[in-house]
Amino acid sequence: MDNAAQFTFADLIAPLGAEQFFSDYWETKPLHLAREQQRHYARLISVADVETMLREHDIRHPGIRLAKAGRYLAPDTYSTDMHYGDDLFRGVPDLDTVYAHYRTGATVILPALHRTWTPLNRLCSAMEAELNHVVHTNLYMTPAGTSGFRAHYDAHEVFVLQIDGRKHWRVYEPPLLLPHHTQPFSPAGYVLPPPMFEIDLAPGDVLYLPRGYVHDTVTSDVHSVHVTLGISVYTWVELIAEALAACKERVDLRRALPPGFANSAQAAAHLASSLHEVLGMLQAFVETRTVIETFKAKVLPGTVKLRGHFKPQASTIGADTRLYRLPSGRFDVSREAGQIALTFDGKSMTLPGYVGEAIETITQSESFLVRDLEAALGTEGSLTLAHALFLVGFVTAQPDATIA
Known part of the structure; x- marks a missing residue:
């Protein structure tokens, strides 16, 4: 996907601006945006994308789960472990069985879909970089004529993105304001009050619920496909x-x-x-x-790892290979007890002091040729350092902007 076409946080809350959203709604009150633009999320994901990934991608439990009447079904009721010689592929779903469960009222869930679906992966990564809170996604497909999970609240901020079909939502006052993640919803002793409001989410709509707001969905005569984007906040x-x-x-x-x-x-x-x-x-x-x-x-490194690249036509890193370091602000270099400490993206690497001049060469500019390090380390030493930094992800074979 071209960078210019990426779906962003601004697209998620449009036509509101970020300043208005964070001042008027964030951690304060629910927000429903009815856009009447059915293809608003087309750059992010579509129902056709979901059909394709179920049919053609190797989604396995726990990357796919089924739930019915508020409970998860046992994985062995719709998936199996497949033998391949002496190896074993675990949690392989049988699509016909999954569909049979779906037709009898089960919800199909694709947890942590941002891990494998690139547009969601990029959105979550960009939002983590912007907000400095943990971002994650799940996808839910519910057949017509069934309700979803029982009334509950989430201990994280929730955006509901309606992708296809419709779903009727009821939202209730929070029994606990802004619950910490260690304070999950407990149904014991909870009496469901009258709803604050009820809405029908249509394709292109978004519903934002601050953590703590109880919600449920009710039986509908139309199927529903929606993505929940959760933000687990640092408090x-x-x-x-x-x-x-x-x-x-x-x-x-x-x-x-x-x-x-x-x-x-x-x-x-x-x-x-x-x-x-x-x-x-x-x-x-x-x-x-x-x-x-x-x-x-x-916090700054985030938790969402961007989807990587693999090019079979790539050549081995050699003296004439140009490599690109991480952008400034994402790494720190320090010297202690005759060693070089390299810290970046939540990782740390200790290097011998004699590579200091080469590290300085690498960090002084956005890119370098491996042979630029030869004056300090010689041919073999420069290749060894370049390979080590490449393997841990401090340098890449392309500018960081193209990776994101």
């Missing part, structure tokens, strides 16, 4: 946890709690007093800038 809880983790660098905070600290009210009172004192000094204990930089280093 202040995660950032504070990073700060607390930094406390382990202090020996006084690594000491054991007093023996018997839970055995008496007096010991518990002493512990509470000491904890209050420690919390009061926490700001002095922790270097906030270091905590934030450490947290950023974990």
Whole structure:
């Protein structure tokens, strides 16, 4: 797909702009955009694409799952392990059986479809880079005459993209505002209130639900194909946890709690007093800038790995091969104890100090010829370093813009 044709976050929330969406709706209230543009998601995915991937792609459990009456069906009711000589292909679905279950009311689910479907892969990767939160997708196909999962809320932000058919949604007030991911919905004791609103999603529509809003779908006389795009957010809880983790660098905070600290009210009172004192000094204990930089280093690489390339006509990397490093901002180079520490995209690589001049050559420009490293490392050394950096993904055989 050409970069100019990529489906973006701006396309997802159009005609709203990002500033209006984040100020008026994000984590605040649901949003329904009825576009009356059935092909709005054509660049992203179509029902014909889904039919093709089911028929021709090697989708296997857990990349395909079936659910009925709010429960997942056992994989062995629609898939099998296929022997090929001494090897075993696990979770191979039988499409006729899948279709039979679908015709009797089962929903077909393609979890984490962004992992294998390139347009969704690119959208999720771009959104992670823009929002710095984890983005993922699932696809759901529901036959006419059935309802989906029972009323529940999600502990992540949800965008529902209606691809084909129609689905009737009911949305209810959240029983818990902005639940943390460790606070999933529990039906125990929950009494379903009257819905806030009900809508029919048509092809091209989008529904945004902040985490915590309970929702369900009801029986329809029309089939439905929709993609849910979920955003699992990092909260202040995660950032504070990073700060607390930094406390382990202090020996006084690594000491054991007093023996018997839970055995008496007096010991518990002493512990509470000491904890209050420690919390009061926490700001002095922790270097906030270091905590934030450490947290950023974990978050910035994202979790979505872009789909790669494979070209059979490619030649082996040699002295005249031009390689391209990662863009500035995605890597860091430091020297410590006579070694070179290379950190990039959530990875780290330690190199001997004598490659420092070659690394400097690589990082000073966007691309280089392998032979440019020969002055520092010789022919064999330059090839060894180039191969090592290529294998870990620090350099590529094409500019990063074409990869994305």
